[in-house]
Amino acid sequence: MRDEYDFSGGIKNPYVRQQKTTVTIRLDTATVDYFKKLSDETSMPYQTLINAYLADCVAHKRRPSITWSEESGAAAQPAHA
Template sequence: MLDEYDFSNAQRNPYEKKLRKSVTMRLDVSTIDYFKGLAEETGIPYQNLINLYLAQCVKEKKRLSFA
């Protein structure tokens, strides 16, 4: 191992924006069941489906309406 490394030509991680963070959420059982059903139909894990849906909401800038 070197005593000192030169990072002057280093590049930022190109996948940095795609990193994920683990969070704990309390979801209704019916919501989880809905996404688990979709997961069985599509073959995509339900956690990924929830993430895809939330990412779509962000992209479309959806807002909840509390009426």
């Protein structure tokens, strides 16, 4: 094996899928339970289902409708389109 290789003329593999980004996100227990149940029904990992749902939101440019409670200052559940 050579001590040094020159990759300056190399190109990226066009067949490699786009990488995913690892993030930490806090979700309600009910939300995770919902996607885990759906995971059992569809035989797809629940994280894949969450990603697919969020990707669909991006594709359709869905935005959450959030209203703030004056008493607590906490966000209410978003309305679904």
